[in-house]
Amino acid sequence: MVADLFGTIIVPTGSVHDGQKPAEAAQDVLRGAPDGLPLLRRVALSCVQMRRRKIITHVLATEPMTREDAGRLSYRDPRADVRVLPTMHVVDSLTAGGRQRVLAALQALATGETAYIEGGVVRRSISADLVQG
Template sequence: MPTATGTAPAPRPHALHENWKPPVVGVCLLLPVGSDCLAIADLEGMIMLPVGTVDDGQTPEHAAQTVLPGPRSHLLNLRHVAVHEVQARRRKVITHILAAATAMTYNTVTALQYRDPRAVLRAIPTLQFLDQAPPPTRARTIAALQALATGTTTHLRTDCIRARPFTSLAP
């Protein structure tokens, strides 16, 4: 009867469940109104910061123009203040946060249109939004507000927050 005299082959390492699919890239707008409010999208009672997708070959700045379509959207002086990366089970989710460099007025907010016609853009106090936002959104919004105030760009990766001096994205 034959017997095995060698050692068993070493088990192969398991493949990580990361990045099986291309990343999802989005853009989020942080629009201060006055000194203590934010412009939010109210979608049938659900409040959120205005968001959209970044298509292949599109810059976050260009994608931001599609979040608020219309003649007034190009007048917003947007600045890249944060990048939030989350590694989901099979793909990475990257959100670019752009903020208006100067505070908007209430009239400007009401004149803008959101990409989803069911939602209404309105201004609410920043603290009220932070109280109602889920913890990940709250942390991302606070980090973006701090980056806007200090002139830096913040990189958020899961639980790690790093800031670096602001550099222009323009070529």
């Protein structure tokens, strides 16, 4: 599922506030599922050190959903529409960083692992930098 914001395809995103778990934050990003998003697990964790702060991105996978269930969802930004699109169409539409996160997450979902991305490098295990973030 992606958000279509005026023709720009984006992966639904939101902030994780202090004391909040990533799964709880995900429930705030996509709303409308009767029992909340059927979250499966975290499939990727990305860390990029910016000039003033570290940005940590959690990529969560849901259990399979029907188009009807997905059609009930709304994105936190009311200007965007939630859409279900073919994977390769989405991947081709994303920025380089978004593409890397999505592809690493899809691979991790297929293998049952979690992908860790640090500064653009995909790793199989977590480093101390990600643990401290």
